[in-house]
Amino acid sequence: MKGARSIIRTMTIRPLLYAFLLAAASLPGLAQAQAQETATTNRSTDLKDKPSFFDGKALATLPENTPVKVLARNSGWTQVETAANQKGWVRVFHLRFAATVEQSSSGGSGLGGLSSMLGFGRPKQENAKIATIGIRGLSEEELKNANPDVAQLAKLINYRVDKGTAEGFARGNPALKPQQVAYVDEVAGAPPQKGRR
Structure with missing residues (x-):
């Protein structure tokens, strides 16, 4: 009789122990999932x-x-x-x-x-x-599903002009006057810039 009780007690306690360990392991994940940014x-x-x-x-x-x-x-x-x-x-x-x-x-x-x-x-x-x-x-989904807008790119390319056309436009407008603009590293006290000009 003692052997049978011991087996029954072990069979009853073991599933409860497993259930307790499983619940304890899942609690930190639940708390973290509920935390909002x-x-x-x-x-x-x-x-x-x-x-x-x-x-x-x-x-x-x-x-x-x-x-x-x-x-x-x-x-x-x-x-x-x-x-x-x-x-x-x-x-x-x-x-x-x-x-x-x-x-x-x-x-x-x-x-x-x-x-x-x-x-x-x-x-x-x-x-x-x-x-x-x-x-x-x-969102990550928006980035994955992003598609180029070819019509907008074509519209942007239509705004492009060559250097001669831009200079001609500037000369034809009396409100526009030529100005020299110094590079950033030529301005007093500015740190020198690396890279192309």
């Missing part, structure tokens, strides 16, 4: 109802250094929510994002690997002072 306004900016200069109506003006939660992105616009639960769109250039840098956890021993697997030895994130904006407003 935050930003701060880097100047006074309008909170718009639509991501548009012309069609968007200003809902409020956010002062400089207003903390916001990032909800979505649309081209050069970012949908945000303020601490007062105001939702709207601001220009991505009017936001300062907190950059993060991952450092690997110290898991040199066998227990370190086990704790990493369970989520206790996760990489530590620290704030970094990195200025990033670049192409932040475009």
Whole structure:
């Protein structure tokens, strides 16, 4: 009888132990998935109802250094929510994002690997002072699906003129006068520039 109880107890405890370990391993991932990106306004900016200069109506003006939660992105616009639960769109250039840098956890021993697997030895994130904006407003899908606009390129090429035509236009307009413009490195106190002129 004692042997049967021991087997039954082991069969009952083992699945519970596995379920507990699985739940413990998934908790850090859930918490990280729920964390939203935050930003701060880097100047006074309008909170718009639509991501548009012309069609968007200003809902409020956010002062400089207003903390916001990032909800979505649309081209050069970012949908945000303020601490007062105001939702709207601001220009991505009017936001300062907190950059993060991952450092690997110290898991040199066998227990370190086990704790990493369970989520206790996760990489530590620290704030970094990195200025990033670049192409932040475009999604990865928009970049993958981008196509050249051949009609716009042809229109741009039609605006091109040769040097003689440009000089003739300038000579024919009395309001335009020739001026000498110094290169940047020729201006007093400017550091010398490298590259072609």
